[in-house]
Amino acid sequence: MKFKTLTLAIGLCLFSAPQLALDIDKIQLPDMGDSAGSLISPAQEKELGASFFRNLHAQAVINQDLEIQQYIQAIGQQLAANSDTPTSPFHFFVVMDPNINAFAGPGGYIGVNSGLILLTEAESELASVMAHEIAHVTQRHLYRFIEKASKLSIPTVAATLAAVLIGTQSPNMAQAALMAVQAGNLQFQIDFTREHEKEADRVGMQTLSLANYDPRSMPTFFERLQQSTRFYGKGVPEFLRTHPMSENRVADTRGRAEVYPYRQYPDTLGYALTKAKIAVLTEADKRVITQHFTALEQQGTTEQRAVARYGLGLIQLETLQFDAAAAIFQQLTDQYPHQPQYLSALARTYSESRNYEKANVLFAKAVNSFPNNDAIKLEYTRSLLKSNQAAQAKQMLQSLSENQKNQPLYFELLAQIFAELKQPGESHRYTAEYYYATGQTEEAIMQIRLGKQENDLSYQLQAILNERLNFFLSEEADRKLQRQ
Numbered sequence: 431m432k433f434k435t436l437t438l439a440i441g442l443c444l445f446s447a448p449q450l451a452l453d454i455d456k457i458q459l460p461d462m463g464d465s466a467g468s469l470i471s472p473a474q475e476k477e478l479g480a481s482f483f484r485n486l487h488a489q490a491v492i493n494q495d496l497e498i499q500q501y502i503q504a505i506g507q508q509l510a511a512n513s514d515t516p517t518s519p520f521h522f523f524v525v526m527d528p529n530i531n532a533f534a535g536p537g538g539y540i541g542v543n544s545g546l547i548l549l550t551e552a553e554s555e556l557a558s559v560m561a562h563e564i565a566h567v568t569q570r571h572l573y574r575f576i577e578k579a580s581k582l583s584i585p586t587v588a589a590t591l592a593a594v595l596i597g598t599q600s601p602n603m604a605q606a607a608l609m610a611v612q613a614g615n616l617q618f619q620i621d622f623t624r625e626h627e628k629e630a631d632r633v634g635m636q637t638l639s640l641a642n643y644d645p646r647s648m649p650t651f652f653e654r655l656q657q658s659t660r661f662y663g664k665g666v667p668e669f670l671r672t673h674p675m676s677e678n679r680v681a682d683t684r685g686r687a688e689v690y691p692y693r694q695y696p697d698t699l700g701y702a703l704t705k706a707k708i709a710v711l712t713e714a715d716k717r718v719i720t721q722h723f724t725a726l727e728q729q730g731t732t733e734q735r736a737v738a739r740y741g742l743g744l745i746q747l748e749t750l751q752f753d754a755a756a757a758i759f760q761q762l763t764d765q766y767p768h769q770p771q772y773l774s775a776l777a778r779t780y781s782e783s784r785n786y787e788k789a790n791v792l793f794a795k796a797v798n799s800f801p802n803n804d805a806i807k808l809e810y811t812r813s814l815l816k817s818n819q820a821a822q823a824k825q826m827l828q829s830l831s832e833n834q835k836n837q838p839l840y841f842e843l844l845a846q847i848f849a850e851l852k853q854p855g856e857s858h859r860y861t862a863e864y865y866y867a868t869g870q871t872e873e874a875i876m877q878i879r880l881g882k883q884e885n886d887l888s889y890q891l892q893a894i895l896n897e898r899l900n901f902f903l904s905e906e907a908d909r910k911l912q913r914q
Contacts, residue, residue: 479537488869554647
């Protein structure tokens with residue numbers, strides 16, 4: 431009761447001193463998950479998170495477009511840096527799925543569906559969902575699930591978590607993964623309690639404000655989700671299944687948001703460009719999306735009309751209308767020379783049309799202008815590979831930042847490069863790493879065995895192949911044993 435009285439007293443002061451809103455919630459952050467902090471070690475948590483992400487690749491379509499990935503990482507890291515555990519590792523990614531969902535996995539792996547991104551109407555709305563998921567991680571809510579699963583191996587827990595968190599998006603996959611634990615009469619689901627949800631809202635809103643996003647966007651987006659459920663019937667969005675919404679909860683977040691001072695929070699250009707790209711990638715009927723961007727091109731600010739033209743250019747590129755796409759991207763590049771997406775799209779258009787000489791000149795210019803942009807380096811690598819410049823492609827790929835060098839696409843491209851360089855042993859090695867990173871351990875084992883059959887393997891490569899084969903075999907044996 432003393433605790434509640436103190437909270438009320440501070441809350442009353444907020445109306446005369448709204449700047450204190452940033453500090454109030456730091457007073458009342460009980461750990462409602464793994465309170466002792468001893469349920470799982472940091473090393474186990476890291477291993478579980480990596481295994482979860484690998485399994486997710488086998489059950490869902492994880493975005494491989496590095497421009498989209500860079501954008502979602504930028505928002506996530508800005509939020510994480512302003513969370514109550516700013517030094518904790520987080521990994522943010524996009525699931526290419528129209529269903530409305532976002533989820534927090536172990537090890538700080540946070541996924542957001544493309545469908546949810548497209549549903550948002552402001553960048554702060556997207557940030558509010560991500561801040562909410564970050565709060566589930568920092569408050570360790572997920573570890574109630576792991577406590578139930580403590581008798582299972584890490585690969586099995588990871589596979590089960592992946593299946594449950596993607597939920598209705600892939601019911602067959604989810605059911606298959608859950609069969610692995612049915613023998614032990616164990617039934618799992620991620621079902622955050624009302625207390626967990628309120629805490630994630632409260633902590634998330636604090637993070638949202640500290641990261642310079644609009645706290646009011648959280649109740650605004652939640653209200654839209656809640657109102658939209660009446661049109662879903664039984665097909666309620668997965669986000670609302672695992673994050674139950676009530677009128678009281680929405681009202682609570684609305685009340686908390688009103689404590690913060692009101693001001694404008696303009697969207698970044700990156701948000702608009704990312705939404706445009708996702709819309710083009712995910713809309714099967716190009717006539718519909720063309721009409722959408724054509725209408726948008728006639729309204730809004732100069733910058734908003736440019737984004738609409740960018741969307742139209744991406745449609746032209748995807749439908750192989752290269753001259754029309756190049757004309758749009760050239761105009762945008764001339765108009766916005768400091769915007770990397772436009773120059774990259776222009777270079778990619780020439781590469782897709784097999785004008786590799788022009789494409790590589792533009793990519794070299796883009797890398798020089800934006801030296802820290804991994805998305806451009808990745809596209810340049812692809813263009814160099816297509817133009818039979820494998821050695822240069824290898825050099826460009828290896829210039830990526832370190833956090834990109836454990837991604838499936840990195841391994842896939844490296845395998846292609848070594849194949850072009852007539853080094854089949856190395857090619858099999860990295861093809862195996864690609865398969866393992868995407869949750870296909872049996873295929874990884876096959877690739878390692880194929881690599882071991884190659885002639886003229888160096889002593890070092892033989893040792894690497896042997897070590898990886900033993901590792902893959904051991905993990906696959908543990909997985910099969912758990913299923914018995």
